[in-house]
Amino acid sequence: MATEEFLLPRSRLANERLHAMIPGGAHTYAKGDDQYPENLAPVISHGHGAHVWDIDGNRYVEYGSGLRSVSLGHAHPRVNEAVRRELDRGGNFVRPSIVEVEAAERFLATVETAEMVKFAKNGSDATTAAVRLARAATGRPRVAICADHPFFSVDDWFIGTTPMSAGVPAATNELTVAFPYGDLAATEELLTRYRDEVACLILEPATHTEPPPGYLEGLRELADRYGCVLVFDEMITGFRWSEAGAQGLYGVVPDLSTFGKALGNGFAVSALAGRRDLMELGGLRHSGDRVFLLSTTHGAETHSLAAAMAVQTIYAEEGVTARLHALGERLAAGVRGAAASTGVGDHIVVRGRASNLVFATLDENGQPSQRYRTLFLRRLLAGGVLAPSFVVSSALSDADIEHTVDVVAQACAEYRKALDAADPTPWLAGRPVKPVFRRLA
Missing domain, CATH: 3.40.640.10 (Type I PLP-dependent aspartate aminotransferase-like (Major domain))
Incomplete structure (x- = not known):
């Protein structure tokens, strides 16, 4: 079991406020707190580049930013400047x-x-x-x-x-x-x-x-x-x-x-x-x-169209797609290496194109497991990695990738212990995460 307890008291209260007013507690089902370990769904204060901060004061390296929408990183200066120019001209x-x-x-x-x-x-x-x-x-x-x-x-x-x-x-x-x-x-x-x-x-x-x-x-x-x-x-x-x-x-x-x-x-x-x-x-x-x-x-709406034009210009001038692939390849290699070295290479599986990586969490029988996903996500969150997927943004640095791989290695060590016990329950501290598409709430 985890040796340190990671708590998000302010986020927990904010999630209750969200559920009181917003069906599902989020405006996108994939952002719901049911997608995260119980009481460990951070509510975001702000983001910059590849990092976000929650209202409890924790900083995370973020993946899958904005459900894959923020591929250049948060608050990108050239995009913001293009939008800012239009704001004073009417929208x-x-x-x-x-x-x-x-x-x-x-x-x-x-x-x-x-x-x-x-x-x-x-x-x-x-x-x-x-x-x-x-x-x-x-x-x-x-x-x-x-x-x-x-x-x-x-x-x-x-x-x-x-x-x-x-x-x-x-x-x-x-x-x-x-x-x-x-x-x-x-x-x-x-x-x-x-x-x-x-x-x-x-x-x-x-x-x-x-x-x-x-x-x-x-x-x-x-x-x-x-x-x-x-x-x-x-x-x-x-x-x-x-x-x-x-x-x-x-x-x-x-x-x-x-x-x-x-x-x-x-x-x-x-x-x-x-x-x-x-x-x-x-x-x-x-x-x-x-x-x-x-x-x-x-x-x-003009400022969103200005953002789109800026994004296309940045991709063309800065070779963003190639950078996304390079970052993803480095991350995938690191995660696979960490998983293999701890004996869980057949259970934590990175899949997809390098620019759009996802991961599978498999149980002792090699079957997809929401319980093992919960264990994995808990350890990542405690280590400052917010990763419902491993989809990269171009704002990630080499240090961000290294930190992520280090945290993944710690998570893999716990994963190995749970596999040896054939029961991840002691590592969950609550209900498992749930799939987005399910018949019953």
Whole structure:
């Protein structure tokens, strides 16, 4: 068991206040205190670079910043300065701002495979707009989602497929079907079974596994042959795989794609981009039925668009994507080395592209375990590492990586003791952490 007790009394009280007023105690389920060991969910005071401070006064090296959105580090000076310039000029007008023109030009120069773009505030609006556009363009009702990817939207067409489907009509659920990642034969079987019914295939082009050789090209061919729209959800892969996303790295062009997260370095901005003939269905310069594509009051808020332009400039000028990969490779090597040296290399497993690392915590039988995850997170928090994942930001220093690996090594030593006991319970000090998607609260 841990030899020192790590307590967060102020955070604990703040979490109670959060639950009293906010359903779930957070505005994003993945940020909920159920995702952390009991009474050890820090409430953040502020952040700078790769570090955050909680209201109890503890400083952490932070990973997965802003659910992968803050890839340059908190309060990045060049992003803040770009935003600051717009704040004194007004943020939202009754007509488009010239900033909207500049932001669209900058985005389309970065993601050269797209011909038009429309900005919004969150990823769900963008993915749902892509689905609606695909249905309008094809006249088909069904949406085919990749079953192996965890999240696409808060809207009914996706949430109805999860364990948290309460409130979604069964008739809506019936219109969403699923295909497995990496399996072209199964996808073709699905398209054959629902011939002329599937409006689109939507997937993340890559996650913790790289696409098998020829897979994305094969999906492109299937979409063309069966007359459906190919949609890449690039919320995570955008900028972390390349400045132009996975489509820019792998050279496969989707019909539509959605971006967000890293696009604004924490500022609220997302984008739907794609072929002109499809996107223009949501515009005014055609004679067909109008598609209510995206129309949001705050979608073109100028300071968020300024942040997005600054982010794209920084990525291009400073080689940020390459730095993310280099930092991730160093972190992964360190964590794997620490795990192997303490005899838990088969139980704490680092996965994913170097710029987007996650970890699995496996029990004595090699099965995923929320109890062992709890043990691991407790030790990391006590050592000043806030890491629901190992997703890096470019603000991390060599010293941050070294400190993280040192703390991981301490956590691995405790992990080994729990494995030897075949019971991590004495190390938990409370209920285990819980998965985000579950049927019961």
